[in-house]
Amino acid sequence: QKEVEQNSGPLSVPEGAIVSLNCTYSDRGSQSFFWYRQYSGKSPELIMFIYSNGDKEDGRFTAQVDKSSKYISLFIRDSQPSDSATYLCPPVGAGSYQLTFGKGTKLSVIP
Amino acid sequence: KAGVTQTPRYLIKTRGQQVTLSCSPISGHRSVSWYQQTPGQGLQFLFEYFSETQRNKGNFPGRFSGRQFSNSRSEMNVSTLELGDSALYLCASSPSLGAPNQPQHFGDGTRLSIL
Numbered sequence: 001q002k003e004v005e006q007n008s009g010p011l012s013v014p015e016g017a018i019v020s021l022n023c024t025y026s027d028r029g030s031q032s033f034f035w036y037r038q039y040s041g042k043s044p045e046l047i048m049f050i051y052s053n054g055d056k057e058d059g060r061f062t063a064q065v066d067k068s069s070k071y072i073s074l075f076i077r078d079s080q081p082s083d084s085a086t087y088l089c090p091p092v093g094a095g096s097y098q099l100t101f102g103k104g105t106k107l108s109v110i111p
Numbered sequence: 112k113a114g115v116t117q118t119p120r121y122l123i124k125t126r127g128q129q130v131t132l133s134c135s136p137i138s139g140h141r142s143v144s145w146y147q148q149t150p151g152q153g154l155q156f157l158f159e160y161f162s163e164t165q166r167n168k169g170n171f172p173g174r175f176s177g178r179q180f181s182n183s184r185s186e187m188n189v190s191t192l193e194l195g196d197s198a199l200y201l202c203a204s205s206p207s208l209g210a211p212n213q214p215q216h217f218g219d220g221t222r223l224s225i226l
Binding site: 098 | 144153155159167212214215216218219220
C-alpha cells in the first residue's frame, strides 16, 4: 500500500524565515513528485512538481528529491504570511494519476 | 484558459438520498480524477477516468460510482447517502494519463452535507 508521511505540524515561523517541509513515501515506483498548497476551505493549488532526482527552483520555492531515500523536501525562502497553508506532497506512479496524500503539514507564517 | 469547473459548489442532502456531482476539466485535458476530503481521513482517491474508461479505483464502497463522457466531462454519483459521506469532493484534471511532467489541477470542489 502506498503511503506518504509528513510532519503534520502545525509549524509556526516568523515572516522572512526559511521553511523546510519534508515527506517520505513508500512506493519505489513513484516517478513524479508534486507539491500542493491548500488554504483553509479551498482546493489544493499546485506549487511545483519535480520528476527526477535533484533540485528544482521556482521563485522562492526549491524542491528536492532523493529517490534512494524516498525523501522529498520543499524549501520556502523569505516566507510570507500568505504562505500560511497546509502543504501536501503526493508522489505519482507511472501510468496513473492516483495521488496518495498524507495528512499534510500545516504552516503558519507569523507577521 | 478556464480551470476545472465543478458543480454544484454546495449541496445538502438527507440520508438515503442519492447525489450526482459534475466536473468539467480544463479544455484539452482528457484525464479526470475524483477525491474525497474529510477532516479525519484527509484527501482520499476515489477514481480516475481517461477516454471514458475507469482506469483506477480507490477503496470506496460500490455506492460511489462515476463516468466520463466523450467530451471528457465527468460525473460521480453517490447512492444511499450516509452521514459519513459529508465531505468536500474534488475533481482534478490533467492532459493525459499519468505523464510524470503533467500534474493534476484541481477544481474548487463540491461541499456535500448530509443531514
